[in-house]
Amino acid sequence: MIKVRKLLFLVVLVCAAGSLPLLVSPLPAQQPSDRAHQIGGKFMCMCGCNQVLSQCNHVGCTVSTAMLKEVDQSLARGDSEDTITQMFVQEFGTKVYAEPPHSGFSLVAWSMPAVYLAVGLVLVLLVINRWRKRPVHAVSGAAANSSGISAETLERARVRAARETQD
Amino acid sequence: MDVFGSFALLLAFVCAVYAFVGGIAAIRTRHPLLVKSTRQAGLAACGLIFLATLSLEYLFFSDNFSVAYVVAHSNRSLSPFYKVAALWSGQEGSLLFWSFLLAVYVFSALIAYRNKNGELMPYVGVVLAGVQIFFLTLNNFVASPFKALAVPGVNGAMDLVARGDGNGLNPLLQYPEMVIHPPNLYSGYTGFTIPFAFALGALLARYPGEKWIHLTRKWTMIAWGFQTAGILLGAHWAYAVLGWGGYWAWDPVENASLLPWLTGTAFLHSVMMQEKRGMMKVWNVWLVFSTFLLCILGTFLTRSGVVSSVHAFASSNIGSWFVGFIGVILLVCLAAYFKNRDYLKSENQLDSIVSRESSFLFNNLILLVSCVAVLSGTLFPVFSEWFTGDRISVGTPFFNKVNIPIGLLLLFLTGVGPLLAWRKTSLDSLKRNFGWPLLMGLIAGAIAFPLGIRGFYALICLVLCVFVAATITMEFYRGAKVIRSRSGASFLASAVDLTMRNTRRYGGYIVHMGMVLIFIGIAGTAFNRDVQKEMQIGSTMQIGPYSLLLQNVDNKQEKNYTAERMVIEVTRDNKPVMMLYPERRIFPANQASGTMVAIYSTLKQDLYVVYAGQSPDTQVPVIHVYLNPLVKCIWFGGVIVVLGTLVALLPNRRSVLVLSAVPEPTRVKSLAGTLTPSPTLREGHD
Numbered sequence: 001m002i003k004v005r006k007l008l009f010l011v012v013l014v015c016a017a018g019s020l021p022l023l024v025s026p027l028p029a030q031q032p033s034d035r036a037h038q039i040g041g042k043f044m045c046m047c048g049c050n051q052v053l054s055q056c057n058h059v060g061c062t063v064s065t066a067m068l069k070e071v072d073q074s075l076a077r078g079d080s081e082d083t084i085t086q087m088f089v090q091e092f093g094t095k096v097y098a099e100p101p102h103s104g105f106s107l108v109a110w111s112m113p114a115v116y117l118a119v120g121l122v123l124v125l126l127v128i129n130r131w132r133k134r135p136v137h138a139v140s141g142a143a144a145n146s147s148g149i150s151a152e153t154l155e156r157a158r159v160r161a162a163r164e165t166q167d
Numbered sequence: 168m169d170v171f172g173s174f175a176l177l178l179a180f181v182c183a184v185y186a187f188v189g190g191i192a193a194i195r196t197r198h199p200l201l202v203k204s205t206r207q208a209g210l211a212a213c214g215l216i217f218l219a220t221l222s223l224e225y226l227f228f229s230d231n232f233s234v235a236y237v238v239a240h241s242n243r244s245l246s247p248f249y250k251v252a253a254l255w256s257g258q259e260g261s262l263l264f265w266s267f268l269l270a271v272y273v274f275s276a277l278i279a280y281r282n283k284n285g286e287l288m289p290y291v292g293v294v295l296a297g298v299q300i301f302f303l304t305l306n307n308f309v310a311s312p313f314k315a316l317a318v319p320g321v322n323g324a325m326d327l328v329a330r331g332d333g334n335g336l337n338p339l340l341q342y343p344e345m346v347i348h349p350p351n352l353y354s355g356y357t358g359f360t361i362p363f364a365f366a367l368g369a370l371l372a373r374y375p376g377e378k379w380i381h382l383t384r385k386w387t388m389i390a391w392g393f394q395t396a397g398i399l400l401g402a403h404w405a406y407a408v409l410g411w412g413g414y415w416a417w418d419p420v421e422n423a424s425l426l427p428w429l430t431g432t433a434f435l436h437s438v439m440m441q442e443k444r445g446m447m448k449v450w451n452v453w454l455v456f457s458t459f460l461l462c463i464l465g466t467f468l469t470r471s472g473v474v475s476s477v478h479a480f481a482s483s484n485i486g487s488w489f490v491g492f493i494g495v496i497l498l499v500c501l502a503a504y505f506k507n508r509d510y511l512k513s514e515n516q517l518d519s520i521v522s523r524e525s526s527f528l529f530n531n532l533i534l535l536v537s538c539v540a541v542l543s544g545t546l547f548p549v550f551s552e553w554f555t556g557d558r559i560s561v562g563t564p565f566f567n568k569v570n571i572p573i574g575l576l577l578l579f580l581t582g583v584g585p586l587l588a589w590r591k592t593s594l595d596s597l598k599r600n601f602g603w604p605l606l607m608g609l610i611a612g613a614i615a616f617p618l619g620i621r622g623f624y625a626l627i628c629l630v631l632c633v634f635v636a637a638t639i640t641m642e643f644y645r646g647a648k649v650i651r652s653r654s655g656a657s658f659l660a661s662a663v664d665l666t667m668r669n670t671r672r673y674g675g676y677i678v679h680m681g682m683v684l685i686f687i688g689i690a691g692t693a694f695n696r697d698v699q700k701e702m703q704i705g706s707t708m709q710i711g712p713y714s715l716l717l718q719n720v721d722n723k724q725e726k727n728y729t730a731e732r733m734v735i736e737v738t739r740d741n742k743p744v745m746m747l748y749p750e751r752r753i754f755p756a757n758q759a760s761g762t763m764v765a766i767y768s769t770l771k772q773d774l775y776v777v778y779a780g781q782s783p784d785t786q787v788p789v790i791h792v793y794l795n796p797l798v799k800c801i802w803f804g805g806v807i808v809v810l811g812t813l814v815a816l817l818p819n820r821r822s823v824l825v826l827s828a829v830p831e832p833t834r835v836k837s838l839a840g841t842l843t844p845s846p847t848l849r850e851g852h853d
Contacts, residue, residue, distance in 0.1 A: 050562075051411060052563055052564070055412075097559055098560065098562040100551075105555050108547075108550075113536065116536045120535065124532050131516055131524075
């Protein structure tokens with residue numbers, strides 16, 4: 001009997017522990033809303049405002065409300081984020097994406113900044129290399145071939161020095 | 168008055184054509200009378216554009232509802248303040264406003280240099296007249312703001328009519344900043360025409376010396392200052408009016424304004440390479456050309472409807488005109504460059520990779536990468552539609568992911584670049600200039616981490632901001648210390664003296680300091696919070712340290728709109744802070760609605776309250792509250808950037824250094840007595 005009581009107590013304890021998160025966390029209905037808001041950051045609102053779905057602030061915008069409701073319902077059904085994405089793409093087309101997907105032609109959009117940076121970096125390094133190899137002429141050349149520096153050369157050198165050290 | 172305005176515009180077009188054609192003839196013949204008459208024609212065109220603009224404003228103020236543009240953008244109850252702004256609220260008027268601002272610039276340039284740069288100015292005049300012809304063509308023949316209001320008559324012909332009242336101004340534009348934001352932004356766009364004209368003119372004329380590059384730099388700085396102010400005012404308008412809690416949404420029109428700003432910024436840095444070392448001439452010329460072309464491209468994006476934007480004007484066939492103009496400009500630039508590219512030969516060599524020259528190259532690289540990334544992201548929906556048939560949107564998340572790392576790299580260079588020496592920087596100099604700032608940045612990071620700033624980008628941004636601020640502060644400190652030791656003046660007075668002795672350099676530092684503040688403000692976005700909920704009258708809600716009590720929802724009647732507003736009492740620790748009145752406005756003239764955000768702003772954070780209307784299901788008022796940290800830093804930083812630009816435009820109070828070929832023994836003594844040793848001579852400066 002004591003064993004049975006202990007067993008019952010254990011079952012009650014486990015059930016109570018299991019239900020604790022339900023008591024502590026927000027209402028179940030609230031959770032999908034937050035999640036919907038988060039997922040809404042990945043889509044554009046289709047009302048024409050050109051804003052991200054979760055940021056559309058048009059007073060009484062029925063489109064964003066309906067879209068977020070759809071997300072909510074999908075999440076309640078247990079749909080994954082990918083399924084929700086597919087659903088919206090089927091409904092609105094690829095213009096629903098807030099950012100290009102990481103596949104297909106959209107990879108071009110993601111890779112281009114890195115390509116620009118890489119190409120630019122190579123060009124800058126080439127330019128630096130070319131400039132470093134460039135022979136020095138003007139003042140130094142003139143100064144080298146004479147034992148006494150002419151007044152004109154000296155003046156040119158002074159002007160250049162002033163230009164290169166002053167703002 | 169509409170006939171007067173139309174006629175003035177037509178005459179302006181004729182004058183501009185004469186200035187262009189006559190200018191080319193004057194360059195060929197070098198006939199002084201022809202040179203003078205074409206300049207006068209250019210001035211006359213500007214005067215006539217002023218008159219046309221005034222006459223359109225007169226039509227607004229006299230409520231002349233027989234003119235289609237006035238009907239579409241004004242009404243009787245519109246306040247005079249906004250009647251001024253109605254000028255640029257639509258396609259036709261904004262194009263006239265563009266011509267007006269361009270005329271202000273052209274007039275100023277033609278007057279300022281009427282007796283100077285005799286060989287260069289005819290070329291500059293021709294380029295300016297060419298640009299004016301394009302815009303006057305649009306004003307006269309494509310999008311005239313003086314079209315009379317007409318409706319189809321019984322026999323199919325159009326009958327002229329006059330309406331009793333107009334449709335009113337777009338509610339989003341009825342906000343004080345919209346009266347100053349577009350003029351600033353347009354002044355930036357149009358201002359870049361002057362450096363373009365000087366660069367192209369100098370290239371065509373093979374103008375000797377470096378004078379033209381100084382002129383180009385000065386005008387670029389003016390345009391850049393306006394563009395910066397315009398962009399920031401636009402951001403503030405978006406923040407305070409659109410009510411989505413942010414200030415930059417990477418909208419195509421916002422991006423369009425950023426593109427020439429980025430290339431203009433690149434030019435303002437790389438131009439120093441040309442002025443001091445005679446290097447990067449080709450690059451600089453193309454930066455000026457690109458900046459102007461991006462201004463026109465931005466205008467094309469805004470007005471053609473090729474990309475969707477909330478800011479865009481109604482789509483029209485005007486886009487093809489801009490494409491044609493961009494094509495012509497590009498061809499002219501390419502032809503001028505290939506014909507005269509030997510004129511742009513560099514003079515110097517690079518001594519070391521650790522030098523100011525290299526830092527400018529990397530600075531330009533980062534700015535250009537950012538520009539091209541923003542441009543390609545903006546146009547990607549169009550490209551994706553061309554290649555795949557599907558239009559793929561590119562929104563805020565993409566631009567943030569791409570541009571945040573780029574921005575941080577740029578911030579790093581902002582701190583490093585100015586302290587590297589021209590030609591070569593020694594290891595000792597690196598240690599001396601960067602040791603303390605780097606340490607301070609790392610300490611700031613170490614303090615911030617346990618305080619909860621854990622986001623990678625936010626933490627890096629903070630470390631870099633402290634690093635850059637420390638390098639700039641040290642520069643002022645060292646320079647002011649030298650002056651103080653000589654003059655005995657206070658530290659602040661010495662710092663001011665230092666700045667006024669070398670306005671360009673220290674103005675630049677002030678601009679950099681403003682940019683640091685802007686970056687701090689942007690980093691604050693990582694900690695934004697928001698709550699949206701229905702609120703019954705008498706209920707309260709909590710966000711951060713603030714408690715909001717909805718006291719009432721009432722109505723107010725204004726001349727041009729009716730407003731439904733929330734009356735909210737804000738308290739903190741049970742102590743009243745202030746009352747906030749977020750509104751929802753209804754404009755009967757065009758049956759449009761808009762929000763008026765209420766903001767309680769402190770240095771630390773903004774409490775940003777939006778009245779989102781009543782819930783359609785329960786009819787209960789809905790409130791959307793944001794807590795946005797550090798936003799004030801952005802606006803404050805913007806003011807500092809503009810002030811820094813103004814300082815950099817001022818002439819130096821007195822020459823810091825005098826170098827001339829004089830007999831040394833007698834002169835050295837007197838120089839030592841009169842000159843203050845300048846920090847600009849030290850390695851790592853200037």
